[in-house]
Amino acid sequence: MPPERATGAQVLRLPWQLIGFVAPLALAATLGVAWFAYQRADAALERAAEAHLRAVRSAAEASVTAELERRRATVRRLAVDARSGAALAAFAAATRASESDQRLETAAAAPLRATLLARLQEMIHPTRPEIDIATFMPPSRRALWLQTQYLAGTADSATGAYADAHAQWHAWLADQAAQAGFADLLLVRAADGTVVYDVAKTPIFQTSLLDGPFADSSLGTLFRHVRVVPEAGAVRLADFAPFLPAAGAAQAFVGAPLLTGEAIDGVLIAAFEPGALTRALTSGGDWDALGLGSSGDLFLFGPDGRLRSEPRQHAAFERPSASASSTAVIAPPALVHARPDAEALTSFARADGVLMTAAVGPSFGELGWRAVATIDAADARHGAARLGWQLALAALAVSALLVAALAAVGWWLAVPFAHLAAALGRIRPSDPKSLVPVLGGGDAAALAVRVNRLLSLGRDEAAKTRRARAGEAQALATVVDSWRAGDRAPRAYAGGELAALALALNALAEQVDARMPSGVSDATQAAATSLRAEATRQLAALEAAVAAAQRTTDAAQRINVALRAAGADGRQAEATAHAAASAAARVGELLRRAGDADTAAWLTGLDEAASCGAALADELAVLAVNTMLSVEHGERGDDVLGGAARDAAERAASVHAQLQALRGGSVGSAAIAESTVVAGDAERETQRAAQAVAQQRAEIDALVAASDALDGVRSGDSLRAAQAAASRFAQAAEVLLRELAVVAESPTDRAIGV
Amino acid sequence: MDLEQRESFCIVERGALRLALSAGAVRRVLSGGTLTRVPGAPAQLVGLVDDRGTALPVVRLDDWLGLLPRACTSGDAVVVVESDGLRFGVLVDRVEGVALLAEAMPAGEAALRDPPAPDLIAVCRRSPRGPVAVLAAGALAQAAVAAADHAFAHARPRPAPWCDSSEGGCAA
Numbered sequence: 001m002p003p004e005r006a007t008g009a010q011v012l013r014l015p016w017q018l019i020g021f022v023a024p025l026a027l028a029a030t031l032g033v034a035w036f037a038y039q040r041a042d043a044a045l046e047r048a049a050e051a052h053l054r055a056v057r058s059a060a061e062a063s064v065t066a067e068l069e070r071r072r073a074t075v076r077r078l079a080v081d082a083r084s085g086a087a088l089a090a091f092a093a094a095t096r097a098s099e100s101d102q103r104l105e106t107a108a109a110a111p112l113r114a115t116l117l118a119r120l121q122e123m124i125h126p127t128r129p130e131i132d133i134a135t136f137m138p139p140s141r142r143a144l145w146l147q148t149q150y151l152a153g154t155a156d157s158a159t160g161a162y163a164d165a166h167a168q169w170h171a172w173l174a175d176q177a178a179q180a181g182f183a184d185l186l187l188v189r190a191a192d193g194t195v196v197y198d199v200a201k202t203p204i205f206q207t208s209l210l211d212g213p214f215a216d217s218s219l220g221t222l223f224r225h226v227r228v229v230p231e232a233g234a235v236r237l238a239d240f241a242p243f244l245p246a247a248g249a250a251q252a253f254v255g256a257p258l259l260t261g262e263a264i265d266g267v268l269i270a271a272f273e274p275g276a277l278t279r280a281l282t283s284g285g286d287w288d289a290l291g292l293g294s295s296g297d298l299f300l301f302g303p304d305g306r307l308r309s310e311p312r313q314h315a316a317f318e319r320p321s322a323s324a325s326s327t328a329v330i331a332p333p334a335l336v337h338a339r340p341d342a343e344a345l346t347s348f349a350r351a352d353g354v355l356m357t358a359a360v361g362p363s364f365g366e367l368g369w370r371a372v373a374t375i376d377a378a379d380a381r382h383g384a385a386r387l388g389w390q391l392a393l394a395a396l397a398v399s400a401l402l403v404a405a406l407a408a409v410g411w412w413l414a415v416p417f418a419h420l421a422a423a424l425g426r427i428r429p430s431d432p433k434s435l436v437p438v439l440g441g442g443d444a445a446a447l448a449v450r451v452n453r454l455l456s457l458g459r460d461e462a463a464k465t466r467r468a469r470a471g472e473a474q475a476l477a478t479v480v481d482s483w484r485a486g487d488r489a490p491r492a493y494a495g496g497e498l499a500a501l502a503l504a505l506n507a508l509a510e511q512v513d514a515r516m517p518s519g520v521s522d523a524t525q526a527a528a529t530s531l532r533a534e535a536t537r538q539l540a541a542l543e544a545a546v547a548a549a550q551r552t553t554d555a556a557q558r559i560n561v562a563l564r565a566a567g568a569d570g571r572q573a574e575a576t577a578h579a580a581a582s583a584a585a586r587v588g589e590l591l592r593r594a595g596d597a598d599t600a601a602w603l604t605g606l607d608e609a610a611s612c613g614a615a616l617a618d619e620l621a622v623l624a625v626n627t628m629l630s631v632e633h634g635e636r637g638d639d640v641l642g643g644a645a646r647d648a649a650e651r652a653a654s655v656h657a658q659l660q661a662l663r664g665g666s667v668g669s670a671a672i673a674e675s676t677v678v679a680g681d682a683e684r685e686t687q688r689a690a691q692a693v694a695q696q697r698a699e700i701d702a703l704v705a706a707s708d709a710l711d712g713v714r715s716g717d718s719l720r721a722a723q724a725a726a727s728r729f730a731q732a733a734e735v736l737l738r739e740l741a742v743v744a745e746s747p748t749d750r751a752i753g754v
Numbered sequence: 755m756d757l758e759q760r761e762s763f764c765i766v767e768r769g770a771l772r773l774a775l776s777a778g779a780v781r782r783v784l785s786g787g788t789l790t791r792v793p794g795a796p797a798q799l800v801g802l803v804d805d806r807g808t809a810l811p812v813v814r815l816d817d818w819l820g821l822l823p824r825a826c827t828s829g830d831a832v833v834v835v836e837s838d839g840l841r842f843g844v845l846v847d848r849v850e851g852v853a854l855l856a857e858a859m860p861a862g863e864a865a866l867r868d869p870p871a872p873d874l875i876a877v878c879r880r881s882p883r884g885p886v887a888v889l890a891a892g893a894l895a896q897a898a899v900a901a902a903d904h905a906f907a908h909a910r911p912r913p914a915p916w917c918d919s920s921e922g923g924c925a926a
Contacts, residue, residue: 618849621850622785622849628852632852
């Protein structure tokens with residue numbers, strides 16, 4: 001189980017922490033920035049759309065103004081052109097000449113009227129069927145004749161004065177009208193308002209604009225204005241209005257006086273249709289270049305609220321009737337009611353329900369027209385909506401990249417921490433050298449350095465604590481070890497880690513002291529110690545004495561056994577007895593000499609004598625066995641005994657040499673010499689040894705008794721009994737010495753010089 | 755007990771054991787001689803000793819009898835045994851004597867139980883001082899010869915464990 005699980009801690013890795021805590025914030029921040037940018041962009045786009053709308057409108061207005069000015073300039077140029085005056089004069093003269101044309105007299109008026117009426121019916125009636133065409137019939141025969149010729153196209157129109165003038169000037173005037181884009185070009189005689197020339201040959205030809213059937217039209221009004229205030233170069237405009245001679249189509253007129261000096265001869269009037277302005281307004285119909293979308297529009301409307309140009313979307317406007325011209329269409333009220341003195345931005349709902357945003361310009365020109373640019377509100381905001389989606393997607397992408405970057409950075413940052421955590425997991429408090437790795441130079445490295453420092457401090461503290469505890473334990477042990485029976489109970493220093501134990505020990509010491517008899521003096525203690533040491537030493541000495549006596553007893557018993565074994569042959573027995581007697585004499589001598597010294601020396605002598613006796617017993621046993629084996633094998637006894645005697649003598653010399661070495665030379669070489677002599681004179685000693693055997697047995701018995709007493713000492717463990725046993729042993733030894741002395745002083749002994 | 759059934763044995767001591775060898779096979783007992791180590795000899799062959807001018811090989815019974823091997827000392831005696839024409843010495847702690855021993859003891863009362871070399875123990879007999887394990891001199895001779903053959907056949911010099919290699923030998 002990981003350590004974090006063992007401690008119950010819920011661990012969330014650093015990269016996940018960063019992702020979990022920072023990623024939502026980053027996403028929210030990015031989306032917030034995107035939303036803010038979207039708002040700003042939306043507003044900017046809206047402003048840009050409005051500005052674009054205003055710019056398009058302004059450009060359209062300028063185009064219309066330029067177009068009007070161009071037409072005015074054209075009319076002004078034609079008015080001052082001498083050819084125009086000449087043409088007027090020619091047509092005026094021709095018109096007068098036509099009044100005296102002979103064909104007027106001969107021609108039947110009725111067929112002409114019928115022909116002209118049919119023609120007027122075709123030209124006017126389709127749009128205004130309620131109008132009585134007869135009212136438009138010219139009153140004079142001359143006008144009837146000329147209209148019939150040029151409107152109805154009768155065959156004889158190519159002859160006469162008027163035909164001559166027409167042939168002379170029509171081509172030029174028609175060319176000028178075509179070049180200027182005029183729908184019609186009129187020459188009106190100022191004196192009576194008669195339209196002496198009409199390029200388009202409309203029903204207005206040869207009628208008077210002062211009192212004729214079309215005198216109330218905008219054309220008549222324009223003529224009268226120009227005629228009343230003739231001014232060279234002055235050009236007047238007549239606004240678009242349905243014009244019956246043009247089959248009810250809307251036409252506007254531009255008029256300028258034809259002067260001869262300051263006298264006005266006539267008026268040059270040009271007509272144009274809304275299409276010309278529409279083309280100027282829309283840059284020739286290039287809607288894509290205008291940037292108004294698929295539903296945007298550009299149009300003009302006049303002070304009466306009616307359109308002055310052809311709208312792009314006819315279905316978007318309410319028409320008074322299906323046959324009504326575009327100039328009869330009324331602009332939406334929101335546009336009409338906009339302030340005329342400044343540009344306005346408004347919105348309105350089209351007839352088809354589409355919400356439009358419109359820029360309405362102020363009135364311009366002498367006719368008070370207003371230019372309008374519209375765009376679908378949805379199209380205007382389409383860019384903002386698309387930008388909003390793009391920003392949202394960009395925000396998500398940036399957030400994703402940011403989260404990925406955070407994850408990478410978190411992983412990179414977490415690597416040293418992961419190593420540090422793993423190293424901390426491997427550290428054992430008992431390991432004095434384990435450290436965590438210091439990776440990099442960041443916070444993880446600083447943390448690792450501090451952890452290592454903490455580990456070092458912790459180990460130092462632990463070591464110091466261990467040393468303090470060991471010292472306290474040692475001091476406590478010293479105090480306890482120093483306590484001896486009878487002493488006052490020790491008192492331990494009650495402090496440090498083992499304070500509780502020291503306090504408990506002191507309490508125990510108090511109880512012990514309370515129960516121990518007081519007043520034990522140092523002298524008593526010293527005496528007790530001395531007595532105890534002396535008793536121990538005495539006991540050790542007695543133990544040594546007991547051991548030596550035991551070994552002596554064993555040796556004696558074995559000697560006895562050997563002697564008895566060898567007793568079957570008299571010579572062998574004598575030789576063996578002699579050797580035994582000699583050895584016993586040496587033992588007795590050693591014991592006697594040892595008895596002159598102090599107790600310790602006596603015990604040492606006794607031990608050495610026992611060793612000597614044991615060695616001698618071994619040798620005697622060997623000798624006895626060899627003797628018995630010789631007998632067993634049927635060898636000659638004398639030879640065997642002699643060899644054995646020599647062997648015994650050699651072994652005795654060896655034993656005595658060892659004994660002398662142990663005694664530090666106290667016995668001296670004399671004993672060795674004596675032993676040698678004894679061995680060498682074995683045969684002479686045979687008799688004496690036989691006597692000594694009996695005595696030795698008694699002595700051995702005494703030693704055995706003494707040994708038994710010492711056995712009682714071991715079991716009794718009493719100093720007094722030990723002393724008694726030692727006394728008995730000493731007595732037995734004394735008996736042994738005395739008997740040995742008797743043996744030593746025998747004649748045989750003297751004879752051999754012992 | 756029938757005296758005719760009794761046999762004379764040389765009784766010796768080694769460690770805590772009392773051993774007996776047929777008196778007919780024991781020639782003599784030596785003591786105080788100098789034991790000379792034989793290089794490459796097996797552990798049981800402790801060396802050679804002078805037996806009246808003749809080099810006598812000496813064997814130690816400790817390994818065969820399951821005793822802790824003990825180094826030789828000056829007090830140790832050497833029992834000269836002759837069997838099947840082979841004469842050799844047996845290192846013992848002490849000789850006790852020559853005595854007649856009674857009949858063999860039952861197996862459950864044997865002085866030595868489960869010795870490593872049971873062929874060496876012919877039988878256990880009673881004595882006044884306790885049971886005695888009777889060594890088969892012939893088997894002992896064969897064991898000594900086999901050990902020597904094995905050791906010398908796989909000649910691999912090594913010092914005798916009971917002697918200091920720096921010394922020429924040790925006293926017996």
